[in-house]
């Protein structure tokens with residue numbers, strides 16, 4: 001059985017990472033949604049760099065949870081027939097052990113040089129304008145897909161959704177496109193696992209409500225039984 005799993009901020013919530021729309025809305029007085037745009041970066045690069053530097057630093061304080069680990073068990077059973085497509089910029093799927101993970105909104109632990117277009121794995125801050133290891137210029141920005149930018153690897157995602165037997169959406173509010181439309185692109189059965197109904201909940205053939213750390217392991221056990 002070929003399965004595509006889409007994950008959003010809700011799968012990492014119980015690891016201690018704040019979701020976007022459940023967070024009370026503010027980061028040092030700024031709406032995170034206003035910070036995640038190329039316009040915000042052009043207006044105030046320092047502010048945007050600090051926002052992502054803080055989130056990159058927070059990654060070392062958190063661990064994958066039972067939901068991330070359950071998806072690894074599923075991959076161990078299905079191999080290449082499972083693809084995890086994540087909107088999350090954290091690295092909790094990889095740290096749990098998932099191998100086929102595709103980050104459509106980029107990764108916190110990657111920096112993108114706006115001068116030479118190279119990408120580099122990155123652990124530290126960017127706000128102090130470090131030199132790009134490739135070209136030496138001080139043009140590194142977070143390797144994050146902001147509003148108005150094109151998500152990564154959409155061809156791959158489209159092909160996987162077109163070929164899947166089951167599409168499962170976990171912990172995403174369903175308000176950000178194109179991910180919100182994946183349920184319509186999927187050829188097979190559809191299932192939503194979420195604490196609350198997402199904006200597109202009624203588009204799924206089946207919906208289950210609860211915390212990801214309960215729902216995801218239970219679903220995986222059921223599938224592998």
Ligand code: BJW
Pocket residue numbers: 007008009010011013014019020021022036087088089105144145146147148149150151154170171172173174175176177178193194195196197198210211212213
């Ligand atoms: C739990 C839980 C627990 C909590 N257990 N569950 C008008 C109409 C349609 C589209 C547009 C439009 N105007 C503009 C657009 C396009 C725009 C868009 O969608 N805007 C909307 C706001 C309307 N999209 C774009 O610009 C995208 N690019 C694009 O469309 O390019 C064109 C193109 C597409 C395809 C091919 C070719 C061209 C880019 C979008 C970039 C989004 N970037 C962000 C920020 C960067 C990353 C970062 O800083 O981290 O990505 S926005 C932010 O939202 C982040 C997230 O990945 C994304 C989704 O959020 P998510 O994961 O759903 O989190 P929340 O907080 O919203 O929800 C949490 C959920 O978890 C809730 O449902 C809870 O119930 C649940 N939950 N605890 C289980 N314990």
